[in-house]
Structures are given as C-alpha cells and as structure tokens.
Amino acid sequence: MSATSSFRDGLLAAVPTLRAFAVSLAKNADRADDLVQETLVKAWDKQDSFQPGTNLKAWLFTILRNEFYSQMRKRRREVEDADGMITARLSVNPSQESSSDLTDFRRALELLPEDQREAIILIGASGFSYEEAAEICGCAVGTIKSRVSRARSRLQQILAIEGEGDFGPDPVTAQVTNSANAA
Amino acid sequence: MTRMYKDMGRDTGEEKRMTYQKLEEGRNGGKDNSSHDPLGPNSEIGRKLRQYYDELVSDSIPDRFSQLLSQLEHNEEPHSGAKED
Numbered sequence: 001m002s003a004t005s006s007f008r009d010g011l012l013a014a015v016p017t018l019r020a021f022a023v024s025l026a027k028n029a030d031r032a033d034d035l036v037q038e039t040l041v042k043a044w045d046k047q048d049s050f051q052p053g054t055n056l057k058a059w060l061f062t063i064l065r066n067e068f069y070s071q072m073r074k075r076r077r078e079v080e081d082a083d084g085m086i087t088a089r090l091s092v093n094p095s096q097e098s099s100s101d102l103t104d105f106r107r108a109l110e111l112l113p114e115d116q117r118e119a120i121i122l123i124g125a126s127g128f129s130y131e132e133a134a135e136i137c138g139c140a141v142g143t144i145k146s147r148v149s150r151a152r153s154r155l156q157q158i159l160a161i162e163g164e165g166d167f168g169p170d171p172v173t174a175q176v177t178n179s180a181n182a183a
Numbered sequence: 184m185t186r187m188y189k190d191m192g193r194d195t196g197e198e199k200r201m202t203y204q205k206l207e208e209g210r211n212g213g214k215d216n217s218s219h220d221p222l223g224p225n226s227e228i229g230r231k232l233r234q235y236y237d238e239l240v241s242d243s244i245p246d247r248f249s250q251l252l253s254q255l256e257h258n259e260e261p262h263s264g265a266k267e268d
Contacts (some may be wrong), residue, residue: 044252
C-alpha cells in the first residue's frame with residue numbers, strides 16, 4: 001500500500017516539471033499533455049525497474065524524452081509536411097502571451113534543433129547537472145556541454161538580430177514589424 | 184601539417200601568421216566566457232530560460248493526470264493482495 005502510494009505521489013509531484021519539459025520539446029501544449037500521460041503510464045508499468053532513493057525526476061525525464069523521440073520518428077514517417085504546418089500553427093502557448101519579451105524568447109527557443117533545445121532546458125531550467133543531463137539524453141557529458149554552449153550562442157544571435165527584420169520573421173511578426181514601420 | 188605553421192610563417196610572410204593569430208584569439212575569447220556559469224544569474228539567456236520554464240511549471244495541472252494515476256493505482260491493487268498466501 002505505502003510503496004505504491006508513495007510512487008504515485010512522486011509521479012504526481014513531478015507532473016508540473018514534466019509538463020514544462022514536454023512543452024519545451026513538443027512546442028505544443030496538447031502534444032505535451034499526451035506525452036506526459038504516456039510517460040506516467042510507462043513509468044507505472046516499469047516501476048519495478050525504478051530504484052527507490054535514486055533520482056525519480058531524472059528517470060521520468062528519460063522516459064518522456066524517449067517517448068518524444070519515438071513519437072517524432074513515427075510522425076515524420078507518416079505526415080512530414082502537413083504535421084510541420086499544424087505544429088507551427090498550434091505552437092502558441094496561451095499562458096505565455098502575457099509577456100512579449102518572453103514570447104520572443106520562446107520563439108527563439110523553438111528555432112533551435114531539438115538536441116540543443118533539450119540540453120539547454122535540462123541544464124539551464126530543469127536544474128539537472130551535466131552528468132544527469134548526459135544520462136537522460138544517453139550521451140557524453142562533453143556532448144551536453146557543447147550542445148548547451150551552441151544553444152546559448154544561437155539564442156543570443158537570434159534574439160539580437162530578430163528586431164532588425166533580416167531574420168525572416170514569421171507572418172505575424174512580419175505584419176507587426178511592417179505596421180510598426182508604417183506608423 | 185599544422186606543426187609546420189611557424190616555419191611556414193617565416194617563408195610566406197605575415198599573412199598566414201596573422202590568420203592563425205586571429206583564430207587563436209577567437210578560441211581563447213570563447214574559453215574565457217565559459218569559465219564561469221554561462222547560464223547563471225548573471226546571464227540574460229539563463230534568466231529568461233528560467234522565467235520561461237517557471238511560467239510553464241506554474242501552469243494549472245489538468246485533472247486528467249491525478250485521475251489517471253488513481254486509475255493505475257486501482258488496477259494495481261489485486262497484485263498486492265496475491266502475496267497473502
């Protein structure tokens with residue numbers, strides 16, 4: 001009774017941060033929730049393979065990440081073009097429209113390749129060490145370090161030049177920029 | 184081949200040496216920056232990253248997750264009873 005309940009409590013407590021990681025990966029709140037759901041089911045099925053006392057959060061992140069990449073590979077095979085367009089349209093997260101500064105940041109983050117995006121999120125936001133992040137991503141610590149540093153310079157680059165209009169903004173940004181110029 | 188650059192510099196004039204120096208400077212410059220925490224509290228990217236993430240974490244959680252876990256827990260119960268034999 002108690003072991004199962006504490007495992008359950010552990011999973012429930014991890015949901016907010018799992019969701020945040022899932023949104024960062026999937027760029028879409030609905031897909032993120034599906035990922036979290038799938039992660040919880042998988043974690044439950046595999047709970048015997050979790051060693052109590054070890055890092056539950058890292059274990060769950062690993063499951064979620066594997067699920068994300070296997071779904072992505074499946075989707076790429078199925079509907080490559082159509083899916084890209086739908087994802088782009090759905091990628092606005094309503095809770096984040098409050099701050100335009102943060103909207104720019106989110107957009108910049110979404111332009112990063114997946115491997116760089118996940119690395120900088122794990123290290124800079126989720127609070128994992130380089131060693132833990134390497135374990136979650138199944139790669140060397142040095143690989144995580146270089147991905148984080150590439151992600152960081154890319155973000156700096158994007159955020160610095162975005163206002164100048166030579167970055168090829170999306171239609172919404174272009175419209176805003178154009179009307180601002182016209183005024 | 185790269186070992187030869189010093190000698191080659193003497194023969195082929197300033198140009199090559201200057202190019203090499205520039206590359207070195209660039210590399211050292213990068214290293215100096217990363218010696219402290221590049222995503223720490225003093226980094227703007229680091230701050231925005233946490234702001235972005237914290238906002239996501241503080242989103243309200245749909246009920247479906249706790250419902251799902253209760254459901255999973257209920258399905259599990261016959262298992263623990265089996266041990267009583």
